[in-house]
Amino acid sequence: xxxxxxxxxxxxxxxxxxxxxxxxxxxxxxxxxxxxxxxxxxxxxxxxxxxxxxxxxxxxxxxxxxxxxxxxxxxxxxxxxxxxxxxxxxxxxxxxxxxxxxxxxxxxxxxxxxxxxxxxxxxxxxxxxxxxxxxxxxxxxxxxxxxxxxxxxxxxxxxxxxxxxxxxxxxxxxxxxxxxxxxxxxxxxxxxxxxxxxxxxxxxxxxxxxxxxxxxxxxxxxxxxxxxxxxxxxxxxxxxxxxxxxxxx
Numbered sequence: 001x002x003x004x005x006x007x008x009x010x011x012x013x014x015x016x017x018x019x020x021x022x023x024x025x026x027x028x029x030x031x032x033x034x035x036x037x038x039x040x041x042x043x044x045x046x047x048x049x050x051x052x053x054x055x056x057x058x059x060x061x062x063x064x065x066x067x068x069x070x071x072x073x074x075x076x077x078x079x080x081x082x083x084x085x086x087x088x089x090x091x092x093x094x095x096x097x098x099x100x101x102x103x104x105x106x107x108x109x110x111x112x113x114x115x116x117x118x119x120x121x122x123x124x125x126x127x128x129x130x131x132x133x134x135x136x137x138x139x140x141x142x143x144x145x146x147x148x149x150x151x152x153x154x155x156x157x158x159x160x161x162x163x164x165x166x167x168x169x170x171x172x173x174x175x176x177x178x179x180x181x182x183x184x185x186x187x188x189x190x191x192x193x194x195x196x197x198x199x200x201x202x203x204x205x206x207x208x209x210x211x212x213x214x215x216x217x218x219x220x221x222x223x224x225x226x227x228x229x230x231x232x233x234x235x236x237x238x239x240x241x242x243x244x245x246x247x248x249x
Contacts, residue, residue: 001040003027005078009056028078030168032175043181049172052191053077053159065159067133067151071182073126077157085162089126094118104166104194105157112139113154129155156192173202175209183246185215189238196237203241215240 001023004010010024017024027035029049057065057077064074064085075085083091094114102110116139117126126132133151140150160166176186190196196219206212216249218236229236 001024003029003035004029005081006054007079009054019037028164028168028215029172030164032172032179042178043184044179045181045184047176047179047184047186049156049169049186049188051169051189051195052165054152056220057227064129065155067129067149067155070128070130073129073132075088075097075155075162078165085132085158086125086127088158089117089132090121099155100161101154103157105153105155107140107153107157107194109140160194166194166198169198170202173198177206177243180243182243185240185242187240189236190219191235191237196239203239204232206241213242213244215242 002013002017003025003047004013005026005028006028007026010026010083013022013024023040025035025038038135053065057063060069062071063076064072073084073089089097094111097117098111098114099111100110100211101107107113117132120131120135126135133149133155136151137149139144142150177193180186188195188199190199200219203212203214203243207214216239219239221229222233222236223229
């Protein structure tokens with residue numbers, strides 16, 4: 001069974017899995033408690049959480065996730081969620097914007113970026129991904145050693161804020177226990193340090209309490225072959241924990 005709050009992803013999954021009797025629900029990690037009554041069984045042998053944004057979303061310019069394909073400044077995984085990134089950029093005050101870019105984008109120039117966005121939006125609305133990226137690039141220098149675009153961290157920060165990604169992850173990490181049968185595994189694939197630190201700490205606490213066993217002393221990283229096949233996998237980190245009891249396989 002699967003849970004996703006992107007209706008387009010669910011449609012693709014239904015088409016691929018329609019002959020397997022799969023159950024697919026619309027929702028997010030942050031709605032786990034309300035979704036549990038809809039699950040076909042009370043607990044599972046494996047729960048896998050694949051965090052972050054997907055290639056499906058990044059590759060569609062109209063979804064507004066990537067500045068590499070200019071499109072409307074949206075970034076919502078659930079198109080019915082409010083606000084969109086455009087509205088967030090238009091209405092968020094400079095102090096909050098700087099906080100989000102610093103905490104979620106880990107960009108030391110967060111305040112400078114926020115002030116430049118504020119200056120730009122006073123002149124004209126920022127409505128597309130290309131417009132926002134150009135604003136950020138005006139104030140973030142890029143050296144020859146840089147491997148990522150100067151706008152990358154700001155886009156990550158705004159996307160996390162718009163979708164409530166870290167709050168949803170915190171909810172999942174606090175409430176995954178009842179989803180696992182004895183011996184069941186909980187696996188999480190994280191794509192940046194903000195996610196991975198939360199997963200690592202939650203697993204450490206569960207392991208210390210004694211009901212769970214950590215199976216990954218260090219996160220499992222993709223092989224060179226996997227990265228060659230899918231370059232976006234290069235930042236992936238997999239951590240796994242197992243509930244004690246049951247048959248250990």
